[in-house]
Amino acid sequence: MSLPLRLKRRWLRWRRAAQSTLTIRMTLFYGALFLAVTTLTLLGTRQAIESYAENAIRHEMNVGSALFDRISAMQRRQLSQGADVLASDFGFREAVGTNDAPTIESALHSLKGRFQLDHALFVGVDGTVVGDLQHLGRTDQAQLYDALDAGRMQGVVRWGSEGHIVAAAPVRAPILTGWVVFARNMGPTDLKALAKLSSIDLHPQLMPLVRGARTDTANGGLREVVRNGELMLVQTRPVETLIETAPEMLVLEYSLTRAMAGYAPILWALFGFGAVGGVLAVAGAFAASRSLSRPIVALEAAARKVSAGEHAQVKVETRDEIGRLAQSFNRMVDAVEAREAQIAHMAFHDALTGLPNRAMLREQVALGLTRAEGGNLMLFCIDIDNFKSINESLGHPVGDALLCEVGARLKATCPSGFAARLAGDEFAIKLRAGGQTADQAGRAIVAALAEPFDIDGHRIIVSASVGIALSPQDGADATSLLKNAELALHRAKSEGKGSHRFFESAMDAEAQARRALETDLHDALRNGELALHFQPLFGLSQNRVTAFEALLRWQHPTRGMVSPVHFIPLAEETGLIIPIGEWALHEACRIAATWPDHIRVAVNISPIQFRSPNLAAVVLQALARSGLAPNRLELEITESLFIDNVEATLSSLHSLRALGVRVALDDFGTGYSSLSYLRSFPFDKLKIDRSFIVDLLEHQGATAIIRAITTLADALGIETTAEGVEHSDQLDILRAEGCGQIQGYLFSRPIPAQDVDALLDKLDGARKAA
DSSP states (O other): OOHHHHHHHHHHHHHHHHHHOHHHHHHHHHHHHHHHHHHHHHTSOHHHHHHHHHHHHHHHHHHHHHHHHHHHHHHHHHHHHHHHHHHHOHHHHHHHHTTOHHHHHHHHHHHHHHTTOSEEEEEETTSOEEEOOTTOOHHHHHHHHHHHHTTOOEEEEEETTEEEEEEEEEEESSSEEEEEEEEEEESHHHHHHHHTTSSSOOOOEEEEOOTTOOOOGGGTTEEEEEETTEEEEEEEEEEOBSSTTSOEEEEEEEEHHHHHTTTGGGETTHHHHHHHHHHHHHHHHHHHHHHHHHHHHHHHHHHHHHHTTOOOOOOOOOSSHHHHHHHHHHHHHHHHHHHHHHHHHHHHBOTTTOOBOHHHHHHHHHHHHHSSSSOOEEEEEEEETTHHHHHHHHOHHHHHHHHHHHHHHHHHHSTTSEEEEEETTEEEEEEESSSSOHHHHHHHHHHHHHSOEEETTEEEOOOEEEEEEETTTTOSSHHHHHHHHHHHHHHHHHTTSSSEEEOOHHHHHHHHHHHHHHHHHHHHTTTTOEEEEEEEEEETTTTEEEEEEEEEEEEETTTEEEOHHHHHHHHHHHTTHHHHHHHHHHHHHHHHTTSOTTOEEEEEOOHHHHTOTTHHHHHHHHHHHHTOOGGGEEEEEEGGGGTTOHHHHHHHHHHHHHTTOEEEEEEETSSSOOHHHHHHSOOSEEEEOHHHHHGGGTOHHHHHHHHHHHHHHHHHTOEEEEOOOOSHHHHHHHHHTTOOEEOSTTTOOOEEGGGHHHHHHHHHHHHHHO
16 A cells, blocks of 8 residues: 555544544644644744733633633533423422432432433422432531522532532422422532633632632733732632522632743734734634534524423534534433323323223313213223132232233223223223113123133133213212212122112212211220120029120210121221220220139120231230130130131131130031031030021921030030020020020120129029029
């Protein structure tokens, strides 16, 4: 390869690098300018050097000061634009509105790295600061909040020992909730980098403006100072600060003595050439600034459009840093729009099924109610019956797949409707009135979901309950219509499931009454409205009272005596049965400790209370505090406990038996009776359900059932108690069939604790008289 060809290729590579790198272009430009000025200076006279040197220094100080202003203004713009982008971000405003500190910090941390920030903060309207608080003391945070609250959005501030350029943007959702604050360091290292942009090192410094300090603006802020035998040219000028009470000033200095050393003989000769060099410098600076400002202006205009919610792209014209910045800006705009679209989709859709969620359904219902032609709507709330058992038996992945199939089937069943998933296994469909009736649509939904599902090789058959609300009669707004449809759904589930029910006004009244009763029940225990009544259990072989069953009663201050039929199920549904049952256990033991030693107390244990891991500890604590012997406490449970988890139930029963207490199986013979329970756990007592006792005088088969139960219990060494005995004829039959204890109105209704002694005295007197 010939030498000219190699030189040509090297020239092309160098030229391409110069065109693609802004730093090289600026270096070449200022180097050529410096060379031109130097050449002109060498052609001057000795007498012009001194004047030109001083003027050149003054000029460079002005250029350095202006350069600092321009760079700081550009950085403030960039910081302000970045802060505006984050402050306008939907997800960030949502995190601020919900006080989601982790999300706020994550967004700040992400933008801190992206924009190469030193600090990224969020300042709430209440003064709280979230983000990078390094170098920020409490005083700094308070001053920052005061400045933002006063409407100051940008400027220089000193945190720690270094200055920072700060820009802020308000966050409105829609009212002002705080400010996003971005800061970039302007410490000694950054100022040294700024100094390299000048042809001489002006040692720029940001210093606090001491009150009374001299800033001679009349002379451009320049003054001469003698320091260590050298004549220094010092320029001081205030800069725009964020904290009004902590002003800062820019200090530039250069040694005139050192600059002019050796050039005194030709000082005057350089004067004329300095003017030409100044003109060239100004012309070059103008050309460079115009070349640099054009893409920056385009970026600023595009950023304004993006902040206003518009789509904007910047045309990439060069391959240097400005061109790459434009490309990054375009990618950022695309990423922000994609993220906002994803957030909007997630906010209004269910992640599992892809169906719209409750928020989207509410909007669609509200929209349908406002349309003149579509004001008559039908809203269906659908719930999969016993869905929990599917998750427990087949696993949550199968349950999730079933929910997806249910959503698809609902859409296929009502193609003209709007299907949504509300929560868990609850769905909803909005239909406009017309075409099929609400009754037809409800039956179609129930029938469609009753068809078998094939999920991962499992053939699953489910049923669904449907609640229906119609507008305008069942609600003129989305909230009322959805609430009433859910009330109808609850009625459908409570009346047998696998069916549909229409909303009725009485349902709302029942729900209101139920909520009022629940509120009162929360306060009943604290206000001392609950009490225990005791019903005696009469031992036939002992011919005396051998135990009392503790029964819960509620004396409401305005409702009067509230039936346990009404408040016990409510307490179990709301979980209040746990503290109420604990109180009842303690109170029963305390009262029973005052009775004769041969009398036990029986306490009913709710299934929810039984499943509590603290039940054994509560029983032990009640016995310890009251001093009651463990064998005088009898815990009554129902057979429904064995439905869900037999092994866990038996383990809990053995734990209670280990405490020394007695265990009775209540309502034996109904629902879920199984001889395997009696074989697995040695109960102390079986309580025969009152339904068998009622039938004793009417059906001969009832007597046979009683005989079978007592014979079985006697063979297993288990006592038997007959509940609901009200007639002496019933007593005679039970005595003849070997029943051990009798409980019912024949002997006594449940009585308050203070009447127990009188009842015992009365029954003992009657026994002795007999």
